[in-house]
Amino acid sequence: MWSFSNIANEIHTWLSSQLPPIWATIVEMVIAGVAVIGLFAILGLVLVIMERKVAAWIQIRLGPNRVGPKGMFQSMADTVKLLVKEGMTPNGADKLMFNVAPFIAMIVAMLLMAPIGFAKDFQLWDLNIGVLYITAISSISVIGILMAGWASNNKYSLLGAMRSGAQIVSYELSAGLAILTIIVLTGSLQLSDIVQAQADGWWIFKGHLPVIIAFLIFITAVTAETNRAPFDLAEAESELTAGFHTEYSGMKFALFFLAEYINVFIVCAIGATLFLGGWMPFHIGNWEGFNHVMDYIPSSVWFFGKTFFLIFVIMWFRWTFPRLRIDQLLNLEWKYLLPISMINLLLVTLIAILGWHF
Amino acid sequence: MFLKDYIKEVAGALKSLASGMKMTGYYFTHHKEIITEEYPDNRNSLVLAERFKGEVVMTHDENNEHACTGCTACELACPNATIKIITKFDVDEATGKKKKALDTFIYHLELCTLCNLCVDACPTGAIKMAPTFEHSVFDRNQLTKKLNNPGSKIRAGVE
Ligand code: SF4
Ligand code: SF4
Numbered sequence: 028m029w030s031f032s033n034i035a036n037e038i039h040t041w042l043s044s045q046l047p048p049i050w051a052t053i054v055e056m057v058i059a060g061v062a063v064i065g066l067f068a069i070l071g072l073v074l075v076i077m078e079r080k081v082a083a084w085i086q087i088r089l090g091p092n093r094v095g096p097k098g099m100f101q102s103m104a105d106t107v108k109l110l111v112k113e114g115m116t117p118n119g120a121d122k123l124m125f126n127v128a129p130f131i132a133m134i135v136a137m138l139l140m141a142p143i144g145f146a147k148d149f150q151l152w153d154l155n156i157g158v159l160y161i162t163a164i165s166s167i168s169v170i171g172i173l174m175a176g177w178a179s180n181n182k183y184s185l186l187g188a189m190r191s192g193a194q195i196v197s198y199e200l201s202a203g204l205a206i207l208t209i210i211v212l213t214g215s216l217q218l219s220d221i222v223q224a225q226a227d228g229w230w231i232f233k234g235h236l237p238v239i240i241a242f243l244i245f246i247t248a249v250t251a252e253t254n255r256a257p258f259d260l261a262e263a264e265s266e267l268t269a270g271f272h273t274e275y276s277g278m279k280f281a282l283f284f285l286a287e288y289i290n291v292f293i294v295c296a297i298g299a300t301l302f303l304g305g306w307m308p309f310h311i312g313n314w315e316g317f318n319h320v321m322d323y324i325p326s327s328v329w330f331f332g333k334t335f336f337l338i339f340v341i342m343w344f345r346w347t348f349p350r351l352r353i354d355q356l357l358n359l360e361w362k363y364l365l366p367i368s369m370i371n372l373l374l375v376t377l378i379a380i381l382g383w384h385f
Numbered sequence: 386m387f388l389k390d391y392i393k394e395v396a397g398a399l400k401s402l403a404s405g406m407k408m409t410g411y412y413f414t415h416h417k418e419i420i421t422e423e424y425p426d427n428r429n430s431l432v433l434a435e436r437f438k439g440e441v442v443m444t445h446d447e448n449n450e451h452a453c454t455g456c457t458a459c460e461l462a463c464p465n466a467t468i469k470i471i472t473k474f475d476v477d478e479a480t481g482k483k484k485k486a487l488d489t490f491i492y493h494l495e496l497c498t499l500c501n502l503c504v505d506a507c508p509t510g511a512i513k514m515a516p517t518f519e520h521s522v523f524d525r526n527q528l529t530k531k532l533n534n535p536g537s538k539i540r541a542g543v544e
Contacts, residue, residue: 084419085413087412343413344406348402
């Protein structure tokens, strides 16, 4: 059967037969880098048009419908527009920091792609501390935002960056605790192990109520971490014009914009991997026949299906809920999400020790 | 007690969030609710809200008669000096008495904020809001309009 892992293996064996090992590795790295950049471009185009269509339908509008069939090429037209625009740097800005910040945002997004398993046996880097790596790297994104806000020499940007810092730092806690519940159940930080552990059912079904609570907390926290409405205080069009990227234009703005969508994709991919089984097809316990039928659907379809479902849920949040005030935002984290996820983690630990999960 | 309130609060919050998502989910799946008008593609089948206010017009019936007595209440009510009423004196045929009547109703669309105060002020209901909106012209003199039709007169019995 056609699959990603076969292609990867074929490329690997062909390269190894042609080149010395060190060069084969280097060429493979270049191929992986190009593939990731290509994936970014496609994701950016798809997610932007998806967001605009979802927003329109939720708000009883039609959405973009002029460019291409049903407006599907709208985001391509927008990209071309952004490419030909002038990328300006304000006079009072810290030039170096201002120009480096969007690339930091992008690089963080690229680094996060490494441990994600897109399909069966198809992963860039299956390191044994995958989950820790993801939580660690994703915190770096706040540096890009703070840099952009500070270097812009603009009050809106600075306020946006500060808010974003407070927000990302506090919501990382409950996101981390929610991730820990799955690690407690699986007993491994390696993403491939976590997916394997869900071969007889996804954690969200196997783990009873506590895992469902952890899932809800995870979704809330990552929505906040990616600075999306209802937690978009860092951008807050109506109060801060555009927050930390107020002063950015042209391609530098596009990089921030793209990084936001890539981050949404990544957190949804992680959520899908941890709670919904990643590329693992929908299996129920040991119903062999049923599980076999499900295996016929390729694993990459499962992975992208789940990820896009979660992305849709996050978009649904964005276009339903009003923005929180900064005090409400911090209240929600410190008075509700954090205590609940702590108690929840204890419960899950109990379940894991007593073996009550399926 | 504290714990009970806390749990109640969380449950209430979840419920209200869920009801909001139900509403938007309904709109997301029911595309027949979409209210976007694809103007100008559907210029001929445009549906405008009943209360849409595009400009002030004076209603005339089939005999080319209107209900304006020339009382200038609308002119006084207008905050932007949009309306200028020019009156004349008609002679009542039956009694031979002189009577004030409307000569010209001048309306400056370019000054109007469509606030509806003039329509509210009119004691005889002579003017109303029309649902037109394609007002752009190259010369703004064209926006100054005469609302009473040429040769029109006041309907008999309107005081
Ligand atoms: S709608 Fe308001 S602004 Fe326009 S003419 Fe009437 S009173 Fe004046
Ligand atoms: S339109 Fe109405 S308010 Fe204005 S002058 Fe005529 S009768 Fe009076």
